[in-house]
Amino acid sequence: MPYSEAFKDHLTNPRNAGELADANAVAEETNPVCGDRLRLSLRVVDGSIEVARFLAYGCPPTLACGSVLTEMIQGKSVEEARQLTRADLLNALGGLPSHKQHAAALAVETLRTTLESGCSGLLSW
Amino acid sequence: MSSTRRVYLDHSATTPADPRVVAAMMPYLTERFGNASSVHFFGQEARGAVDRARREVAGLIGARSNEIVFLSGGTEANNLAIRGLCEAVEPHGRHIITSSIEHSSVRGICEALEKRGWEITRLPAYEDGIVKVEDVRSSLRTDTVLISVMLANNEIGTIQPIQEIAALIRQERAQGCKHLWLHTDAVQAAGRIPIEVEQLGCDLLSLSAHKLYAPKGAGALYVRRGVRISGQNVGGHQERERRAGTEAVPGIVAFGTAARIADEELSVRNSHTAGLRERLESTVAERVPDIVFNGHPDRRLSHISNISFRFIEGQSLLISLDLEGIAVSTGSACSSGTLEPSPVIRALGRNDELARGSIRFSFGKDNTVADVGYLVDVLSRVAEKLRSLSPLNPKAMASRRFPQTVGRD
Structure with a gap:
């Protein structure tokens, strides 16, 4: 099994799963090649991410990346969240096999789209 | 957690190897190590074991011993069946009928032949996962030389109407189509449903040992008496010129024992x-x-x-x-x-x-x-x-x- 303990933990006990009813930034991205999906909903207050929730469909790395992403961005400012990279996610999960790293790319892309959706819709940011 | x-x-x-199977093969890894092609005592001891295993594997499917070719596994059996037959009968036509739910080995061989100019018809399996004999009939052409449809599917287990397809082929042969053959991949079916090749009516049938509680590394192709195939491994006289290479005696002995037990149980x-x-x-x-x-x-x-x-x-x-x-x-x-x-x-x-x-x-x-x-x-x-x-x-x-x-x- 190439997966780390951190990875297995996120898969077995996903953090922050669900959909926020009072989100002010929401986006869903699909990997056009493999069909995996990630949906993020955030509640942003005074420029910082107060609550983050995710939904994911796809291979295990997509699920684990969604889970670890919400854990990493909750409590962070929007600016800090923008700086998050694929490598940060991979480190937090103890690495992924090279052919599964596209899951981290999907997570980062979904985060950026979600933050954009919030920026354009919410002048208070 | x-x-x-x-x-x-x-x-x-x-499947895990059955302890009875392992016990039967062990001596052929140790003291009975002979090459089955050697004429001395050690070789003949190995030859005797291979012959016995051949009878046991033949017994599982109601075949004659000399219709069994020992190979490395199911994928090689499918390769030898399809490539071997197609090469031998190529002058008579280059069209194959197969199904859309074959094992990847059969799919892969058909794709490789397609690249070399063969035409492949892939029959639908419909919602219940079973090929229709009428579709086989309507797909037959004057240049069709092979029909390859699995006996039972590996993902959903559906059992295909091989006996009915064989009956169709017999009708075609009676009307003059002399160069039309039927292969079936029985890797999943063998040991799980009774198989009698005479009743089934196929010309070629693939088997694998490790689905029957024997170790990986052995398989067999049933080749009906009179059916000619081109060997794909050449450079030795083993397996009646159909598969060159020293017989893997321990694996073959295990396969034979596993086939006998599968038949009994x-x-x-x-x-x-x-x-x-x-x-x-x-x-x-x-x-x-x-x-x-x-x-x-x-x-x-x-x-x-x-x-x-x-x-x-x-x-x-x-x-x-x-x-x-x-x-x-x-x-x-x-x-x-x-x-x-x-x-x-x-x-x-x-x-x-x-x-x-x-x-x-x-x-x-x-x-x-x-x-x-x-x-x-x-x-x-x-x-x-x-x-x-x-x-x-x-x-x-x-x-x-x-x-x-x-x-x-």
């Missing part, structure tokens, strides 16, 4: 796995919503159950079960970032979501009722959790929060 309990439900992938094993499967399917249907059973309900092998779980991707379910000690398989694959929903489940007309969410459970002779209970408990819990994460699940989308997940506000 990780668990020490291990439940193996992937017997269509491979066939009905006991069948009723055992059928009972476990029935228990699985009825309890899963009660406890897990939004599932679809794949394949014909009756015309299938007794040990395979294939279920699609809506809103869930098969790899995620597989890994989640594996983390709880349960081994199953999925036909879908996510490799190199490429989506590959199970081609077999797609061929049943299922959409991509159902094809991606399909799981195969395959029972063996040593599984127990307690295994099924453990499986269903874990499966219902894991499926519910994965669905609570799924953006395809309307309930997950509507809900704000899930109590079974950890989080901080």
Whole structure:
């Protein structure tokens, strides 16, 4: 099994799963090649991410990346969240096999789209 | 969390070697090490063992000993059957009829031949996963030389109408089509349903040892007497010029022993796995919503159950079960970032979501009722959790929060 303990933990006990009813930034991205999906909903207050929730469909790395992403961005400012990279996610999960790293790319892309959706819709940011 | 309990439900992938089989092969790894082609005592001892194994394997399918060619496994058997026959009969035509649910080895060989100018007709398997004889009839052409349809499917277990296809071929031959042959891949079926090649009417039939509680590395091709194939391994006289190379005596002995035991225990094993499967399917249907059973309900092998779980991707379910000690398989694959929903489940007309969410459970002779209970408990819990994460699940989308997940506000 190439997966780390951190990875297995996120898969077995996903953090922050669900959909926020009072989100002010929401986006869903699909990997056009493999069909995996990630949906993020955030509640942003005074420029910082107060609550983050995710939904994911796809291979295990997509699920684990969604889970670890919400854990990493909750409590962070929007600016800090923008700086998050694929490598940060991979480190937090103890690495992924090279052919599964596209899951981290999907997570980062979904985060950026979600933050954009919030920026354009919410002048208070 | 990780668990020490291990439940193996992937017997269509491979089976553990039976201790009786291992005991029979051991002497041929040690003191009886001769080369079966050597004329001295050591060689003849090995030759005798290979001959006995050949009778045992022939016995499993009602063939004559000299119709059995020992090989390395099922994939080689399919390669030798299709390539070997096609090369031998090429002057008479270059058209093959096969099905859309064949094992990847048959699919791969057909694709390779297609690149070399052969024409391939792939028959539909419809919603129940069974090929129609009428489709074979309507696909026949004057240049058709081979029909290759599996005896039972490896993912959904459906049993194909090989006897009826053979009857059709006999009619065609009676009308003058002398160069039309029938191959069937019986790797999953052998030892699980009774096979009599005379009754079945095929010309070539593939077998694999490790699906029958023998080790990996041995297989066989049945070649009906009078059918000519071109050997693909050349440079030796072994296996009546059809497969050059020193016989892998220990594996062959194991295969023979496993075939004999499978023949003797066939009905006991069948009723055992059928009972476990029935228990699985009825309890899963009660406890897990939004599932679809794949394949014909009756015309299938007794040990395979294939279920699609809506809103869930098969790899995620597989890994989640594996983390709880349960081994199953999925036909879908996510490799190199490429989506590959199970081609077999797609061929049943299922959409991509159902094809991606399909799981195969395959029972063996040593599984127990307690295994099924453990499986269903874990499966219902894991499926519910994965669905609570799924953006395809309307309930997950509507809900704000899930109590079974950890989080901080």
